[in-house]
Amino acid sequence: MAPVRRSGRLSNVRTKYSEDPFLDAGISGGESDSAYLSASETKKQKGKKKALQVDSSSDNDFVAVERDDDDEYNSPDEVSDEGDAPGSDSDATDDDDNDDMIENGGKPSISTSRYHKKRNPDRAIVLAGTDTHSRGILNPMEHAAKPIHLRVTFGTDQRDLLAIVYSRDRWFRGIDSGFPSRASLNEAKSLPDYGYGLTFGLGREEWKTDSTRAWDWYYQDLDNGRPSKRQRLETIAEGEARQAYLPPPKAQKHTVIIGPADEQRVFRLGQHESLNFGDAWGARQPQAKKSGPRVESKSRKSSSKVGGTGSTPVAERKIREGWILNLGSKVQCSAWVPNQNGLTQFLAVVTPVSREQRINHSTTSESKAAPAFSPSLPDPAALQIWAFKAKDDGSLTKTIDMNFEPRLRLTLCTDWGDVRRIAWCPMAREPREEDDEDVSKNVGLLAGIWGDGSVRVLDIKVSRDPRGSEFYKVASPMFTAKPPSTVCTCVAWLSPSDIAVGCANGFVAVWSIAASQKSTSHPAPYVYRQFHSTYILNIAPAYPTHPHLLGTTSMDGDTCLTSILDHQVDMVQTTRMRIGSSHISYSPFLQSFFSSDENDFARLLAMRRFFTTSAVARLPSTISAMAPCSSWHPSALLGCTGGSVMATNPLRRLLHPKEKQWQQTWFAHEWVPGHEGDDDSGVSRFQDGFKADNISLLRNTLGERKLINGTSVVTIFEEGTHITSLAWNPSQICAGWACAGMGCGLIRVEDLAI
Template sequence: MPSSRRSGRVQANTKYNTDPFASVGISDESDSEKTAKTAKAPKRKGKRRVEESASDEEFVAPGSDADMNEGPDDDDDDVSEEAEEVGAEEIDDGDEMEVESTASTPKRKATHARPHVHKRRPPNNEVAPSPDEIHFRGIMDPKDHVAKPMHYALTFGSDERDLLSAMYMRDRWFRGIDACLPTRFALEQPEGSDYGYGPTMGIEPEQFRTEQTRGWDWFYDDLGKKLQKQQTLSEINEADALQIYFTAPKSGKHTILMGPTNQQTPIQLGYQESYNFGKIWKNMKARKSDQSAQSQVREGWLMNFGSKVQCIAWAPNQDGLSQYMAVVAPLSDEQKKIYHPAGSEPLSPFHPTPPYSCALQLWEFKGKKTGERTNTLDMEFEPRLRLALCSDWGDLRRMAWCPMGREKRSKDKTGDREHLGLLAGIWGDGILRVLDISIQRKSEKAEFLKIVSPIFEAKPPSTLCSSLTWLSPSDIAVGCNNGFVAIWNIQQSNTSDKLPYFYHPVHTSYVLSIASAYPTNPHLLSTIAMDGETRLWSMLDPTGEILFSFFSTDENNFGRMLPTRRFFASSTVGRCPSTVSCVAQPSFWHPCLMYGGCGGEVMASNPFRRLLYNKEQQWQQLWFTHDWAQGADPHSSGVSRFYDGYQADSQSLARNLAGEKKPSLGLSLTSIHDESTHVTSLGWNPSRPCAAWASAALGCGLVRVEDLAI
């Protein structure tokens, strides 16, 4: 008689014990706790999250029961929940071994995922820990399940000024259509005074007004005039400037493919030329917006600078129709060979570079009125070069306009010149310099000037500058390549030594980036260095770590928000398809940010939504994707292709996406893209009327400028 067929699965009744005290019969648990542990747990069923379209009704009204009872989790909890959902779907896999315990727990597939731990809600939502708990940060762990008011207090602060500014941003940018890019409807809304400290980000309105007026008195007094006299500029011939300080144009024109995917149009763009790519989209119409009549789908400018664009920056405090953008395109490698004799040592970021020639270009764009408070690009006015500042201090690596607000005065226009603002930069020789940028008012011809001396220059002792940020109209913080941070006040430039009034070691190696929490907490600075650490510290007490937000990225190409009140716990707000190469921080006028990748993608998102509601679906949208390839002529600048018209989509922010397949070799793979494909620099226009104007620089020398208001 044939034997009956039995299951090939191995049945095991195993009890695992990891407590060494329980193994010898010692336990501090009560009988009720033991009974609760041996009780049969209900079986959880895997379920997928249903993606809903972004709409104005997708948020829970603040103050409702659902809003108060649902507690936000940290990103690590979100990852655990997604891992459980995936694991629950794979329980019935017949090839896996089943392990049963004496507690009759539900059968689950054994995984290496971290178990999901349910934490108890603090009694009465108290912030202070119990006496028997030890908290070395002095603040509750945001992974605890707390109500929305407690979450806001831990993220933004418990003070009225902190909460009013958060409420102001929430009510202004809560609409689903604002999930990725700012809308013209929201930008047209007046700031109002119902929120008190809201429009000024928690600062006293009178104090904010004082900074825009009295905070700049020093620049218009005798001290400021003395500083302006220290800056010396000399005229230079246009032909000589183009030959010595500008990158040499390659033979032929740059070929660009752009337009609808099914009928892309080739464009030939020469050196220092611009093109209105709205002509390609003239046969396609956009949906009618709330503020303007039906217009073309896309309008913007493409510009060719001939080589890799190092950095771009918009001039702030420009309330008129004219807007100015600073562009730096260093010399090509062929032009730099004359500075490297045979047998010379290779260049290092820890040593000054040879005195390369470099030109800081200032380009003018025109806008036209689309509403009471916003402007769009005037496509009838072609961008033009207004000013070229030439120097022999090496490549201009970093630059930043002074972003602090400044009230217009009659002294801004003296003679035939108009003052635009202060611009700080770090050149290849490692020295910090500040320039007073002004242009001719009546002449439309480009000026070519050579910088003999700036209004301020300084270098920290025995090291070089690597990054910079403005703290006030006269204070500048600089990161150094030895891990130190130095802070100068340019009003004290009359001293001979020009030593920084703050000089302290923060890292152990090269400081890659430095940013200030202006305007709410200008004394708080965040730094990232080659030692792999991201730190938040106070210039008032640099040795004490202080636990508003900063935006950063990690090695997995995730974008992360780091609130100043819980800097130790980040919130994932986006993901880039390739390695992140540059970031455009949110503007003072809207919370949307952008980040570009080495694969040529530029992503846009509104991280404030997820900062308020941690379980909210995070939406992001591709502005464009850029591809570059070498043309038939090896000496040409190559061929570029732009893809536009992407739809906004929600992102899965788990560290290991469930849909990704592991490579057969068991190794992680990284794509390497051509340097000309990279997005090298991004920026929002900081001026109020043109807050939705965005610019992107590419490794092939192209710069794209577009009004992204929806």
């Protein structure tokens, strides 16, 4: 019979008597005879180990074992919630420790421990002789002090450090942890900018060039006239445009349920009708307008009173301000027009047409090739420009004027397939005398990706009559290009005259609009290089800090930061995902990229340590939309398939990884189909009034929300519930405005500044 196995954690050896009846009977448990030695004999064989001694006569010996108090500031688990970054030496450290213990006869080596590493006077870790390579910079996964953490994250250049100090001074308040506050937005010109805060690290002359000399090509007179003259528009009747290029109206109006949780109201919206959802919070009954929605009451409580007597007046709720539009079909794209300093703000929206309209319009048979990698049929599409108005209240940032109903100012119809991506030129342009010579008002340059695989640039102009609504068909754009043997997938602006385009074959092409105006043939890109092995989902430049650096996401799961100056040498990748992310945007305030992972986390990628990621937000379902980062505040806006939209400001977590991360829900949307079949718009319900939450960014915890009885569960939501498009207003006077497009065809516009 084998002896019972005892734990080795006992401090003393169990007493073992030499007179053992099993030994006398000749029964052996298969163990060696040393297992049955007496306690005294065992102690003799073990011997004594030498104590670990440190010579106190030399101060240099304490460098290896000394540990700063600041080392506890930045722990490896707090830098990234997604594990060790690629290239980190955590695994190599463990192997070195084992080798040193073998060489030292089992004694642990203090100088090579993971938490006690030798450092140079500048606090950089001394590489061991067995290390074969180094990234060349400090490893953010190691314990480091606050100055080292800032130096690794933002660099050593004074311009970068002063820019992030300016961001900290303006946006480090607790009230700005979610939505931006109006007080912080209004003090943009009052606080000291340290020379580089307002320009994000650029000099004044460099910043001014993008709005002056960089636009000379636009006003240049060539043989064929000014560049905008190459664009030709044909007038089209409103009835023809609505019948062929806009989604057909449904037989039943869209039902919208919105208001306080205990007293929601029902509204019915027809196509292209607007709803002032602030009426649902008002004490007065809303008056139905001629072309507006029909209002019904859905009250759970008759009234809410203050006190206990019946004579107490009803407490008035604060009226919310915002609009809900019914566009009749899924909101494919939406983007605010930048650099609008007047009270009128423009919003570009794209909605696809129905399948019946495609069949009636197309004269060729449907292609059987992969739709994402091949050009589509010349299906009809329309770009809608809606006008909103701000209230002139004397402050720097304006609120929405609820007395002015949103109006459809311009509709541009095309026959080039669906409009898949749109991007306004974000660079400001100082007004010139030539602008007053035009009959129409210049709005800006819009780049888009159409279903036929081409990228086009349109010069958008609207009538100076604020009550007019125009309908045009685009015969030829201002600029068009297409890469050989592939299609364009995404587009971004590098300068007022340069656009970068991602392609389905993994290549990135860069065109110069100014250089292409001199030639009548198809323009060739001056940069055409392979960045990924397959389909590029999104592209975003680090403008204005480093416009030559491009952040790209691909279908293969890689997220890369590449320089167009030398893409083979200046390229870095972050942790690869199993599913590619279609969202990436650069925040100049944070000097970092926003993106999403394969689950429901939003991640932050600092430009100077792009190889590591930090989780900054967590949504209740998969992220389906992300607003491009604003140049006036660092808050990010994220939407998910479950219908929720959340805002978060990751500045605290970027500067101090141990700070708590807060996020706040804008609204929650839920859509269900109607009972009349496909010709019914369905019912949408909005939930508002969420408070800010301190969220946990840990993964695989005991209270995992997606684990039910130990099984991972994924919820599938209705397509109409999804948040499909988000956008911040890039104009300074309306920097707090945001819009959210949904799969059911609704779009919500609201001023989120607190």
